[in-house]
Amino acid sequence: MPADVHNSPAGSPADSPGVPAAVAALAALETEPGVAKPDPILVADKVSRTFGGLVAVDVDHFEVQRGTITALIGPNGAGKTTFFNLLTGFDRADSGTRTFNGRSLKRISAAKVARMGMVRTFQLTKVLSKLTVLENMRLGAPKQSGERFWVGPFRFLWDGQEKENTERARELLARFKLDAKESDFAGELSGGQRKLLEMARSLMVEPELVMLDEPMAGVNPALKQSLLDHVRSLRDEGRTVLFVEHDMDMVRDISDWVVVMAQGRIIAEGPPDTVMADRRVIDAYLGAHHDTDITELDEETIASEAEAEIAAERLDEGREQA
Amino acid sequence: MDLLTTPLHDMFGPVTLSYVFLAMGLNIHYGYTGLLNFGQAAFAAVGAYTLAVSVASFDIPFVLAILLGVLAAVLLGLLMGIPTLRLRADYLAIVTIAVAESCRLIFSTQWKSHFHARDGVRGFVGGFRDLNPLPDYEGRVLSYNRNDLWVMIVGWALVALVCLLVWLLMRSPWGRVLKGIREDENAVRSLGKNVYSYKMQALVFGGVIGAFGGFIGALGNASVVPDDYNTDVTFVALTMLILGGAARVMSPVVGAMLFWGLFSFMGVLLDDVMSSNQITMIRWILVGVALMLLMIFRPQGIFGDKKELALDAR
Amino acid sequence: MSTGPHDPPRPGLPSGPRRRGVIAALLSALLVGLLVSLASPAQASDTPDGNVVRGVLQNTADNNAPVEGVTITVTSQDGQEYADTSDAAGEFLIEVPGEGGPVTIELDMDTLPEGVTLREEGQNVRKVVLLPNQEMPVLFAMGPDTRDVETKWDRLPGLVYSGLLFGLVLSLAALGLSMIFGTTGLTNFAHGELVGLGALLAYFLSVPMGIPFLLAVPLVVVIAMALGWAQDRGLWRPLRRRGTSLIAMMIITIGMQLALRYLYQFLTDGQRLNYQDYLTPPPHDFFGLFTYTSRDIAIIVVSVLVVVGVILALSFTRLGRATRAVSDNPALAASTGINVDRVISVVWIIGAGLAALSGVFLGFVQGVTYDIGQLVLLLLFAAVVAGGLGSVWGALIGSLLIGVLLDVSTLFVDAEVKNAGALLLLVLILLIRPQGLLGRKERIG
Known part of the structure; x- marks a missing residue:
């Protein structure tokens, strides 16, 4: 492990010295699946998950380098979202270990994982429709004393903190160009605006690691560029980003490192250009060509474990034909 | 003339009052948190029975008995919540309805020396009536007798207090978390909130409010009878809540009064046409139909605004 | 909740319809x-033959000897009483006209022979619901339970x-x-x-x-x-x-x-x-x-x-x-x-x-x-x-x-x-x- 990266302060993203250093460190790595990173913020080892006997995820080893933008790609049904759910505690793995900042995530609830600094967004955007945009943002703020039952009724006890949170929320909304919408219901926003709101809201939690599940899905092309800029700015202010994406242009544009999954396993990883030229990756995508028809629909309608279900159906059919 | 005075009498009486509490509790559950509690009657039953049995069988002072009733409601909330609140919404609905039926079964068949089966518990209102500051009078004032009036004064004052408390809570960050859970609990979880704990708090809080409905009902009737707590009671409270428009502080109050007004009005109207038994059944059929129609066509309540409805449709 | 204007009715009988759109x-x-x-x-026009309540009285304290001369009375819903006295074999049989319904079956304790007791106190009165044309066997246990564990x-x-x-x-x-x-x-x-x-x-x-x-x-x-x-x-x-x-x-x-x-x-x-x-x-x-x-x-x-x-x-x-x-x-x-x-x-x-x-x-x-x-x-x-x-x-x-x-x-x-x-x-x-x-x-x- 290069010493310079080793020295980068763990735990406080804001004063991380250098995107360049963290990113540069990646250049020296072997491009093989499961390669160890010099300064991993997130490590998963031997994580597997089966649905009804079908293996959805079986990842041998996976690390995310601190201070970089890492993309997780793969053909449909590769188990990316399931893996995301496992990493964040939204689903429980059958086996394996995960650590975040060196702390084990075993038996840690999804909420606790978020409080530890690892915050995710969802493939199907989850804004809280009947709360205003500003209330959505405030909800993200951590450690609010007014969120306790006995404190809640007494405004003077939480008023000060609420003001600070509101101020921070407004700054973020301005940055994401949502400030004009702050008193609208979140349910009134367009699809792209919801994606922005969800991303902004996740920043209210002050995460070290932001995990975005298909941030570009369903976003109007006009908004894409600004979304890309936002993702880059996350890294530039010292956070780590891990995202799942189908949009290859986006992956090529902004990621520092790409991890490819197929059939639940990691089959390749490396810098974007290297990976995309990789034979195995091309095969994986081509081999999954019949999935491409479903892709569009998938984004809107099929929930995460559909991946497993597709394969289950296919297994069934295969058995019947045989 | 009765056509107006009877409904008016009923709209403010102890029975309506007890339903107001039940509906206020359901408003916390369903209106603000999105929890489906079909066993609110059980909270009222457990509250009422604890109060009644504590006083009648064990001579426990009235105020202490009330506290025990609250404690019992808290425990009941935990019993319902622990197995279900980590699971899909239906499980809570199933378990609450099962608990409510089982409670009624137990109260009507077990420990007869304390619960007195279908005869119910009596002889526990003395402590409460002794506190009555109203001057002694015979007959009725504003159509209510002295005991009813005392129950109503205390009851409506409590309603005002609970409304204030709910209003304060729902504009606080605590209420914001509940509303977030109602919209999408995974989103709230992803922001680091312990959703399970908040759902439990909401279930218990709403249940305790429901137990107060049990207290008021028991004090108003001066008796506690198992069949007063059948599951239909919960469904009526739910209808009231939706009639008034869920997730508004005053909706349970408005909904309950409106409901009883209409219910009572219909009773008087049909009085000459059919037997009281038939009237009862017809009215219940209409309650069911009304609940269906409200949920289909006006889920935001009769006073709700269209904007929120439009958001639901998305 | 309670005896106010609503009064939920309860018993029930059948018929009907159902639901949908x-x-x-x-x-x-x-x-x-x-x-x-x-x-x-x-429905009122049927002509049922009536019900029968019957049983055999035996005393386990006396080697299951039949108990004779005990009067059993059945009281129907409308207050009619029908009675029989157990014969030498300990058998009794009471016909109850009508369509059945809830009845009370009572064994007259005063007619029990000396030294014969019911196994459990208060077991001399039973409330049962008779179905039309039903033959209802009734057991009045007397003397100690000789098969205590087995019976359960x-x-x-x-x-x-x-x-x-x-x-x-x-x-x-x-x-x-x-x-x-x-x-x-x-x-x-x-x-x-x-x-x-x-x-x-x-x-x-x-x-x-x-x-x-x-x-x-x-x-x-x-x-x-x-x-x-x-x-x-x-x-x-x-x-x-x-x-x-x-x-x-x-x-x-x-x-x-x-x-x-x-x-x-x-x-x-x-x-x-x-x-x-x-x-x-x-x-x-x-x-x-x-x-x-x-x-x-x-x-x-x-x-x-x-x-x-x-x-x-x-x-x-x-x-x-x-x-x-x-x-x-x-x-x-x-x-x-x-x-x-x-x-x-x-x-x-x-x-x-x-x-x-x-x-x-x-x-x-x-x-x-x-x-x-x-x-x-x-x-x-x-x-x-x-x-x-x-x-x-x-x-x-x-x-x-x-x-x-x-x-x-x-x-x-x-x-x-x-x-x-x-x-x-x-x-x-x-x-x-x-x-x-x-x-x-x-x-x-």
Whole structure:
């Protein structure tokens, strides 16, 4: 492990010295699946998950380098979202270990994982429709004393903190160009605006690691560029980003490192250009060509474990034909 | 003339009052948190029975008995919540309805020396009536007798207090978390909130409010009878809540009064046409139909605004 | 809550209709209701032969010697008294004219011979409900219990048998509930009213309308299937199209349950009704373990055939496989060309038919009452959750489990509270294995 990266302060993203250093460190790595990173913020080892006997995820080893933008790609049904759910505690793995900042995530609830600094967004955007945009943002703020039952009724006890949170929320909304919408219901926003709101809201939690599940899905092309800029700015202010994406242009544009999954396993990883030229990756995508028809629909309608279900159906059919 | 005075009498009486509490509790559950509690009657039953049995069988002072009733409601909330609140919404609905039926079964068949089966518990209102500051009078004032009036004064004052408390809570960050859970609990979880704990708090809080409905009902009737707590009671409270428009502080109050007004009005109207038994059944059929129609066509309540409805449709 | 303007009525009798779409539902309900009200006066005109209460008095303290000269009195609902005195063999036989109903059977303690005592104090008065034409055996135990331990366990085979029978009948309804949940995600709180519909329709077709019972049963199932289809078509499909949330739909099922239950009550005037045919078939002894009747056998055969048929159809027919695909993932199923709406329609049709058939059978055991559905709902939920919501095999196994558990539990608790045992099982299952015995593990997020 290069010493310079080793020295980068763990735990406080804001004063991380250098995107360049963290990113540069990646250049020296072997491009093989499961390669160890010099300064991993997130490590998963031997994580597997089966649905009804079908293996959805079986990842041998996976690390995310601190201070970089890492993309997780793969053909449909590769188990990316399931893996995301496992990493964040939204689903429980059958086996394996995960650590975040060196702390084990075993038996840690999804909420606790978020409080530890690892915050995710969802493939199907989850804004809280009947709360205003500003209330959505405030909800993200951590450690609010007014969120306790006995404190809640007494405004003077939480008023000060609420003001600070509101101020921070407004700054973020301005940055994401949502400030004009702050008193609208979140349910009134367009699809792209919801994606922005969800991303902004996740920043209210002050995460070290932001995990975005298909941030570009369903976003109007006009908004894409600004979304890309936002993702880059996350890294530039010292956070780590891990995202799942189908949009290859986006992956090529902004990621520092790409991890490819197929059939639940990691089959390749490396810098974007290297990976995309990789034979195995091309095969994986081509081999999954019949999935491409479903892709569009998938984004809107099929929930995460559909991946497993597709394969289950296919297994069934295969058995019947045989 | 009765056509107006009877409904008016009923709209403010102890029975309506007890339903107001039940509906206020359901408003916390369903209106603000999105929890489906079909066993609110059980909270009222457990509250009422604890109060009644504590006083009648064990001579426990009235105020202490009330506290025990609250404690019992808290425990009941935990019993319902622990197995279900980590699971899909239906499980809570199933378990609450099962608990409510089982409670009624137990109260009507077990420990007869304390619960007195279908005869119910009596002889526990003395402590409460002794506190009555109203001057002694015979007959009725504003159509209510002295005991009813005392129950109503205390009851409506409590309603005002609970409304204030709910209003304060729902504009606080605590209420914001509940509303977030109602919209999408995974989103709230992803922001680091312990959703399970908040759902439990909401279930218990709403249940305790429901137990107060049990207290008021028991004090108003001066008796506690198992069949007063059948599951239909919960469904009526739910209808009231939706009639008034869920997730508004005053909706349970408005909904309950409106409901009883209409219910009572219909009773008087049909009085000459059919037997009281038939009237009862017809009215219940209409309650069911009304609940269906409200949920289909006006889920935001009769006073709700269209904007929120439009958001639901998305 | 209470004695105010509402007063929930309770006892119950049968008849009627059922539910479904908003307008279509009201219309059909009205129609069936009309038929029932026209037909119901006919019920009074039967001429039953009356009931018989009989028994043998023996004293275990005296080597099971017969006890003679003891007077037993039966007091009927309307205050009439009928009495008999035990003969030299200790036998007594009392004829009670009329159609049955609740009666009080009392052994006159003063006529007991000296030195003979009842085993348990207060056991000289019994309250029972006589079915029409029933022969009711009554046991007055005297002297010490010579088979103390055995008696309890002697009852076990009989309880297991009756539990399995009840569970099997329950499973018919549970199957439909579980399938509807599986394909639509909807927990139908009005499913019990479909069961009630079966019992009421069977009564109404066979007794007032005089259709032979064996012909009435298939008719009931067909009518229920039609109403199941109409319900989905008129109510649930439009709501699904509108994107109404499942929670809202559950509340709608509650409204429906309430409306239908009271409609049934209105139509039956809250009476408890009984079928006329096959009501008290003669019991046969099964190797001394328990007794069964030919009616039991018929119910078992029909239920098993139907349950197995449905389960096999789900596995081996195109439609069945489509149903499973929809349960697994509706969006995906739709994208592969399955007509999801059609599948759901079929599930409602079958679910309603099964529930009604279950109701027809339950009408024998529980009597035909308007609130049969409410009584059964809790058990249905316990069965389906125990087996695994959405799992077909689970619904069957859960139902059998519930049936046996409840009946066997009467060895230890009052029969009155045995249904609370279902709750206990429900809570335990949710704590230990929330997906149920055969359900698939649920994801947290």
